[in-house]
Amino acid sequence: MGLQTYAVCKNYGETRALYDVDLCVERGEFFTLLGPSGCGKTTLLRIIAGLEMADNGRVEINGQDCTKIRANRRPVNTVFQSYAMFPHLTVLENVCFGLISRKVPKAEALEKARQTLDLVQLKGFDSRKPDQLSGGQRQRVALARALANEPEILLLDEPMSALDAKLRVQVQVELRQIQQRLEKTFIMVTHDQEEALTVSDRMAVMNVGQIAQYGTVREVYDRPLTRFVADFLQTENFIEAKAIGETEVATPYGNWTLPESIPWEAGTLSVRPENLQLARPGTPQCDLQARVVTNIYKGCYQKLILDNGLTMETDATTILEAGDTVGVHVPRESIILLYEEEIQRMKAPAPDEKEAAV
Amino acid sequence: MKRTSTLSNLTSVFIFIFLYLPMLSVVMFSFNASDMGLKWGGFSLKWYQQLVHNELILWAAWNTLVLAVVSTAFSTLIGTMLAIGLYRFPWKKRTAGKLNVLLHLPVVTPDIIFAVALVIAFSVIRYTTGLFELGLTTMIVGHITFQIAFVALAVRGRLELIGHDVEEAACDLYAGYWRVLTRVLLPMLKPGIIAGAMLAFTLSLDDFVISFFTCGPKSTTLPLFIYASVKRGITPEIHALSTIVMLVTIASVALMQKLSPNTKH
Amino acid sequence: MKRLERDDLLPQETSNVILHRGEMVRPSVIRTRQAIFVTPGLLIIIFLLALPCLSLFVVSFLTRGEYGDIEMTFTLDNVRRMLGYGFFGWSADNLLILWRSVVVAFMTTLLCILLSYPLAFFLASRPANKRVLWLTVLLVPFWTNLVIRTYAWLLVLDGNMPFARFLSFLHITEPGTTLYPSQFAVYIGMVSVFLPFVALPLYTAVEKMDWSIVEAAHDLYSSPWRVFRHAVLPQTLPGLSVGITMTFVPAMGMFVVPDMLGGARYMLVGNLIQQQFGTSRDWPFGAALSLVLMVLTLGALVAATRGSKKKGAR
Numbered sequence: 011m012g013l014q015t016y017a018v019c020k021n022y023g024e025t026r027a028l029y030d031v032d033l034c035v036e037r038g039e040f041f042t043l044l045g046p047s048g049c050g051k052t053t054l055l056r057i058i059a060g061l062e063m064a065d066n067g068r069v070e071i072n073g074q075d076c077t078k079i080r081a082n083r084r085p086v087n088t089v090f091q092s093y094a095m096f097p098h099l100t101v102l103e104n105v106c107f108g109l110i111s112r113k114v115p116k117a118e119a120l121e122k123a124r125q126t127l128d129l130v131q132l133k134g135f136d137s138r139k140p141d142q143l144s145g146g147q148r149q150r151v152a153l154a155r156a157l158a159n160e161p162e163i164l165l166l167d168e169p170m171s172a173l174d175a176k177l178r179v180q181v182q183v184e185l186r187q188i189q190q191r192l193e194k195t196f197i198m199v200t201h202d203q204e205e206a207l208t209v210s211d212r213m214a215v216m217n218v219g220q221i222a223q224y225g226t227v228r229e230v231y232d233r234p235l236t237r238f239v240a241d242f243l244q245t246e247n248f249i250e251a252k253a254i255g256e257t258e259v260a261t262p263y264g265n266w267t268l269p270e271s272i273p274w275e276a277g278t279l280s281v282r283p284e285n286l287q288l289a290r291p292g293t294p295q296c297d298l299q300a301r302v303v304t305n306i307y308k309g310c311y312q313k314l315i316l317d318n319g320l321t322m323e324t325d326a327t328t329i330l331e332a333g334d335t336v337g338v339h340v341p342r343e344s345i346i347l348l349y350e351e352e353i354q355r356m357k358a359p360a361p362d363e364k365e366a367a368v
Numbered sequence: 369m370k371r372t373s374t375l376s377n378l379t380s381v382f383i384f385i386f387l388y389l390p391m392l393s394v395v396m397f398s399f400n401a402s403d404m405g406l407k408w409g410g411f412s413l414k415w416y417q418q419l420v421h422n423e424l425i426l427w428a429a430w431n432t433l434v435l436a437v438v439s440t441a442f443s444t445l446i447g448t449m450l451a452i453g454l455y456r457f458p459w460k461k462r463t464a465g466k467l468n469v470l471l472h473l474p475v476v477t478p479d480i481i482f483a484v485a486l487v488i489a490f491s492v493i494r495y496t497t498g499l500f501e502l503g504l505t506t507m508i509v510g511h512i513t514f515q516i517a518f519v520a521l522a523v524r525g526r527l528e529l530i531g532h533d534v535e536e537a538a539c540d541l542y543a544g545y546w547r548v549l550t551r552v553l554l555p556m557l558k559p560g561i562i563a564g565a566m567l568a569f570t571l572s573l574d575d576f577v578i579s580f581f582t583c584g585p586k587s588t589t590l591p592l593f594i595y596a597s598v599k600r601g602i603t604p605e606i607h608a609l610s611t612i613v614m615l616v617t618i619a620s621v622a623l624m625q626k627l628s629p630n631t632k633h
Numbered sequence: 634m635k636r637l638e639r640d641d642l643l644p645q646e647t648s649n650v651i652l653h654r655g656e657m658v659r660p661s662v663i664r665t666r667q668a669i670f671v672t673p674g675l676l677i678i679i680f681l682l683a684l685p686c687l688s689l690f691v692v693s694f695l696t697r698g699e700y701g702d703i704e705m706t707f708t709l710d711n712v713r714r715m716l717g718y719g720f721f722g723w724s725a726d727n728l729l730i731l732w733r734s735v736v737v738a739f740m741t742t743l744l745c746i747l748l749s750y751p752l753a754f755f756l757a758s759r760p761a762n763k764r765v766l767w768l769t770v771l772l773v774p775f776w777t778n779l780v781i782r783t784y785a786w787l788l789v790l791d792g793n794m795p796f797a798r799f800l801s802f803l804h805i806t807e808p809g810t811t812l813y814p815s816q817f818a819v820y821i822g823m824v825s826v827f828l829p830f831v832a833l834p835l836y837t838a839v840e841k842m843d844w845s846i847v848e849a850a851h852d853l854y855s856s857p858w859r860v861f862r863h864a865v866l867p868q869t870l871p872g873l874s875v876g877i878t879m880t881f882v883p884a885m886g887m888f889v890v891p892d893m894l895g896g897a898r899y900m901l902v903g904n905l906i907q908q909q910f911g912t913s914r915d916w917p918f919g920a921a922l923s924l925v926l927m928v929l930t931l932g933a934l935v936a937a938t939r940g941s942k943k944k945g946a947r
Contacts, residue, residue, distance in 0.1 A: 061536050063652040078650065080657040081539045094537035098555040107551075108541035159541065376751035383752050383832075387774045387825060390785030397788060407793070446674045453670025457663060458653065467671075470678055476878075477682065478886030478930055480903045484923045485685035487910060488692065492685075513681045516674050532654055539655030545666075548656075576780050576889060581910065591780045598784045598893065610781045614773075621772050625765060 012037040012195040013058065013163055018067030020053055020219075027053045029219045031067070035163075035212075040189050040196045042206040045216035046242065051199045052091075052167055054216075058197065059088045059165050071162055082111070087156035088165040093148050093172075095140035101127070101151050102136040108159040126158040127151075129188065146177050153185075157192070166198040170205065182208045203243050207231060215239045237348050240280045245346065246321045247286070249279040263298040263318070269342055278348045283313065285344035286322035289337040296337035302330055391614060398607035415608035425609060428593040431504060435579075435589060436572040439511035444565040446512070447519025448557070454520070455527045456553075474517035483581035486510045490582065502584025510582040511572045518571060519564035526560025559627075566624050573617070686927065692920035703916055711921035727905070731925065734902040737891075738884035741823040745831040745880055746873065748824070753835040753869075757842075768836075775829035783893045786822050787813060790894075814896030822890040827883075831876035838872025878937045882930050902926055 013035040020028040028050045035041045043051040056062035058069055060081030069076045076084055087108065096104050102123055109119035127133065130150040140148055149169060156164055169185070170178045186209045189196045200206055206213050207227050214224040215238075223230055223239045234240035237248065251259040253272040258265060261279065289296040300316035312326045314336070322338065330336065398416070402409025419425055454467055474482070486506075493500045500506055530553075538552045554561075576591040583592055590613060597606050650657050693711055696704040715731075717723045752771075759767050774782065789796055790812035801808040812818055842865070850864035866873075888903030895901070902922060909919025 059540060060657065061540065061652065061655045063650070063657070078657070081536070081652075081655045082542045082544060086540075088537070088540045090533050090537055092531075092533050094533040096534060096538070096552060096556070098558070107538070107543070111538075111542035111544075111547060155541065376754045379748065379751035380755035383748055383828065384770065387771075387828065390782065390789045390825070391774065391777065393788045393794075394781070394785045446677065449670045450674030453667055453674075456654075457667040457670070459667075467675070470675065470683060473686075474678060474682055476882065476930070476934060477686070478883050478926065480886040480888055480906055481686065481923050481927055481930070482682065484689070484906065484910060484919065485682050488685040488688055488916075488920070489681045509677075509681070513677055516677060520674065536655035545656060545658075548654075570776055574776060574778055576778065581907075591778050594778075594784065595780045595889075598780075598787070602784065602787065606784070610778075610785070613781060614777055617777050618773050621776050622769060625769050625772070 012039070012072065013197070014070045015054075015058070016068045016070075018054065018057060018064045018069065020050070020057065020062070020065050026219050028057070028064070031219070031221060033214065033221065033224075035195060035197060037072075037195055038193045039211040040186065040198070040209055042210035042213040043197065043199045043216055044203060044206040044213050044242070045201065045222075047201055049216040050219040051201075051216050055088075055165050055167055055197065055199045058163070059086055060084045061088070085162035086165060087159050087161040088167060089149075089152045089156050089169045091168045091171060093140075093152040095148060095151065097140050100137050100139055101132070101143070104140065104151055105155045105158050107155065112159070123154070123158050126154040129157065130154045131184075145172050145174075146181065149173060149181065153188075157188075161194070163195045163197060166196060168199055168201070170200075170202075178205070179208075185209055215242060217242075234280070234346060235349050237278055237280075240346065240348055245280045245282050247281045247283060247319075248348075249281070250276075251279045252276045263340075266297070266340070266342065266345070268345055268347070270347070272347065273349070277350070280346040280348055281320075281340060281344055282346075283321045283323040284311075285341060286320065286324075287339040287341065288322075288324055288328060289339035291335070291337035293337070295339045297340045298338050299335055300338060302332050302334050302336060305330055305332055394607050395611045395614070397604060398611040400604060400607075403604070415604045416612075418605055419608050419612075422605065424588075425590075425593065425605075428588045428590050431587055432573065432589040432591075435504065435507055435511060436569050439508045439515060439572050440565055440569045442508075443512045443515035443519050443568050444561060447516040447564060447568070448523050448561050450516060451520040451523035451527060451560075452553070452557075455524050471517055471520055474514045475521070479575075479577035482514060483510075483578045486513065486578065487581050502582060504587045506582045506584065507579050507587060507589070510578045511575065514575075514578065515568035515571055518567050519561075522564030522567055523557055523560040526557050526563075530556055562627060563624075566620070566627070570617075570620055570624070573613075573620075689920045689924045689927065692917055693924050694921075695917045697915045697917050700914075708917075711918045714918060715921060715925065730900050730905055731902055733899075734885050734926075735929065737819065737823065737901060738881050738887075740820065741827055741884045742831070742877055742880045744820070744824050745828050746835075746876070748828060749832040749835045749876065752828075752832050753839040756832075756836045757839045768833075771829055771832060771836075774825070775833070779826060779889050780893075782826065783822050783890050786818065786825070786894060790818055790821070813894045814898055816895070816899050818894035819891050819899050822894045823884060823887065826887075826890060827880040830879040830883075831873075834872040834875040834879070835869060836872075838869040842868045874937055874940065878934060881933050881937075885929055885933070886926055 013033070015031055015033045018028055018031040018033075020026075031050075031054060033054070043054060045051045053062060057064045060076070060079065064077065067077075071085060076086075096107065099107065102120070105123040105126060106119045109122055110116070114122070124136070127135070130153050132147060132150050132154065135143065135147065135151075140151065143151065149172070153169070166185075170181055173181060182205055185196075189209075198206075198209065210227050212224075212226050213230060215222045215230060217238050223235050230239065231243055234243055234245060240248070249261050249263070251261045253275050254260045254265065255267075256271055257269070258267045259272060259279065291299050298318065300318045300320065302314050303317050304315040306313040306315070307326065308323075310326065311323050312330070314322050314324065314330065316322065316336070316338070320338070399411050399413065400409055401412035401414065450471070454464075454471065459467065477485075486509075490500045490502065490506050490509075500509070534552060534556065535548055538548045543551065576595065579589050579592055580595070583589070588596070590609065594606055594610060594613075597603060649659060651660050651663070653663055692703065694707055694709065696706040696708045696710070698704045715727050717725055717728055756764065756767050756771070788794065791797065792809045792811040797806065797810060797812050798808075800806045800812070801810065806812070846868065847860060847864045850860045885901075886903045886906075887901060888907050891899055891901040892904050892907070895904075902925070906919050906922045906926070909915045909922065913919075
């Protein structure tokens with residue numbers, strides 16, 4: 011078992027930063043806290059790191075209660091968003107800092123630091139100062155500085171926000187590879203859903219101080235439970251619907267029969283744009299017809315904005331102009347049933363239930 | 369993009385002449401061979417030679433140096449501590465406001481009131497404890513009092529640049545309080561501390577009024593000596609002395625410009 | 634593993650420690666450290682500056698002893714003396730000196746502003762790589778010892794020097810007249826001392842100025858005064874107000890320049906204070922004069938902060 015938090019709450023004056031957050035991160039997994047700015051994800055990370063004090067609740071690392079253990083005694087290290095380099099120290103001294111703090115003999119510390127710099131592919135930069143490095147190199151130093159201490163858990167606070175888009179993709183892959191090689195627990199905070207999907211095993215989507223949904227990357231992406239999560243993961247089509255039978259709904263586009271039973275009387279359905287398919291009008295496949303308002307060419311696919319409010323993505327081989335009428339097929343298995351936010355606030359399984367499940 | 373008119377260029381030339389003419393005349397007359405008055409009597413270095421043999425001047429120079437060095441050392445230490453104490457620790461908003469006023473007090477108080485306040489304080493202390501007879505010690509304490517605030521303000525500027533996260537990173541990397549302080553905070557404050565110390569040193573050399581009030585009968589510094597000599601009537605020796613003081617000033621200003629980070633661009 | 638009850642966890646007893654910059658400590662530890670850092674500096678400022686300044690309120694109303702000591706007797710004598718009632722009946726001398734100090738400070742500030750604007754524009758228009766050099770050129774007089782700079786004027790204003798000869802050639806003065814001590818000499822000295830105090834902050838403001846506004850103003854209005862009033866002045870006001878405070882306040886208390894260039898004929902309140910603490914050994918009267926100067930200073934500072942706030946709010 012890696013990290014568990016129970017009922018962590020944090021307020022800043024009147025503002026609620028975190029409310030009753032339960033989180034369970036397995037040892038050796040890459041876990042991501044995803045959410046918009048101000049959702050409390052960084053606060054949660056700082057509480058785990060021991061840089062912020064929870065108002066109440068408990069943080070356990072490997073089963074040991076860490077709530078009252080100082081940051082400088084916790085088996086946890088952080089990669090800061092700003093990297094927080096020590097500007098007066100060289101790269102090597104930066105990486106050694108934690109080891110020297112813990113009174114590791116100098117030779118051993120230097121050896122370990124060099125190894126870690128090798129790991130992040132920064133050989134030969136030992137005696138540079140942080141201001142002589144590029145943004146990407148600084149980020150690697152920050153990573154090495156944290157990893158050199160062999161923490162139980164590595165915390166990453168938006169580690170790529172200072173990098174440009176191209177570099178970011180490359181670093182994401184490298185980060186994932188390092189994590190898999192070391193088999194360490196990584197917990198990352200980000201607001202970039204693509205980044206979260208690229209690197210993580212599991213993730214939690216956070217909203218206003220609470221965890222909105224929690225699961226493997228695939229689970230969360232394929233089955234967003236609430237409108238907030240669906241929206242944050244860029245599911246663009248939201249359809250208001252009413253239940254008219256066990257599995258049948260009435261929508262503005264007609265009555266559809268879904269493959270699963272419907273839990274509410276009136277609610278929201280969602281379909282990803284890439285799941286909508288073109289269909290020849292008039293065939294039974296065609297669920298609805300619409301005019302194309304705008305066609306956005308994206309290279310490998312085109313994005314069609316339709317006059318009935320839906321958005322769809324199709325391959326770019328079918329040439330369509332604005333004003334053309336298209337038939338659309340809505341595959342029933344790709345329709346996502348969304349739940350009301352308040353009712354379905356997802357909780358991490360309680361520890362013993364979890365054990366039972368394993 | 370930026371434009372200047374002939375008028376502003378002419379005015380500026382006039383201003384620089386206005387600022388430098390008196391200083392240059394002092395330099396010129398320091399090389400004057402003539403003993404009396406302001407008539408040019410040929411080039412000579414004799415005033416500089418006399419200077420080196422004038423015990424009184426050497427002693428005043430030594431005093432000036434001791435005063436500047438000792439007061440700078442103390443005020444740098446105390447001022448740095450004050451800045452760290454005021455801006456690194458949490459204070460109630462009201463208290464912080466009051467402390468801020470207190471910190472700016474030495475900066476805005478006119479010299480003469482500052483001097484009067486010191487004289488009163490020293491006499492009260494002397495009256496109650498018998499310590500602090502006016503002399504070099506009181507001058508040093510006086511200088512420290514006005515230097516502290518300048519050092520603290522210089523260090524504060526640096527502290528504001530640093531931010532929380534570097535200290536947090538140090539804690540995250542297992543550093544205790546002492547290690548954070550000595551290995552992270554102080555090294556990062558170094559440019560601010562050096563700037564503050566140089567400011568304090570220059571202020572001490574530059575000061576006349578506070579020394580004049582707190583010097584007592586027996587101690588003298590170069591500015592006090594020059595003032596007293598001018599009151600008696602200018603001698604060419606003073607020109608030479610002033611020239612040297614000006615040279616030291618130019619050197620220290622140039623050094624300060626070179627070291628200060630915000631004029632580097 | 635034992636199941637943790639939610640109620641066991643809430644609320645945690647975390648109130649006995651706080652987190653300060655990543656460090657988990659008891660608040661009392663933070664308070665102790667804070668006190669250690671702050672105490673020496675604050676004690677010095679409070680006991681050697683703040684309290685003595687406040688004590689002026691008391692000392693001003695005490696009596697001068699026979700040997701220049703202070704007697705603990707309440708008196709309003711010093712106030713009366715300041716208003717001009719002395720041994721020999723009423724004279725305007727003291728009031729005149731106070732009034733003159735304010736006027737000299739005001740005029741000095743005004744002259745410095747008038748001279749500093751062209752200078753600030755000149756400095757800001759220098760190429761970036763030369764600007765540090767020009768700034769150093771301005772900083773050297775700023776840091777040169779006040780006494781030396783003032784006595785240097787004694788040389789320049791001497792009767793045998795070209796400047797005085799030029800004036801006598803124009804029949805403005807008698808040949809061989811030394812131009813000090815005089816009001817003219819005091820102003821020359823004051824302006825040369827305080828000019829950098831206005832020019833430097835003003836230069837900083839001009840350097841940061843948005844020139845497109847000035848160009849827009851040139852497009853819209855023709856008169857240079859309106860350009861200055863509406864495009865330049867609002868942008869340079871922060872620098873200007875710093876310069877004004879840095880000049881007006883110390884100029885009121887200035888004592889070296891009037892002492893050396895004004896002599897007994899053109900005394901300012903600084904000289905009067907110095908006399909009381911020097912030759913006259915009349916501390917209570919000196920304290921009363923200092924008190925007046927302090928009140929004037931405070932008034933100027935309050936006016937300056939109010940003024941800049943009001944202008945900034947517009």
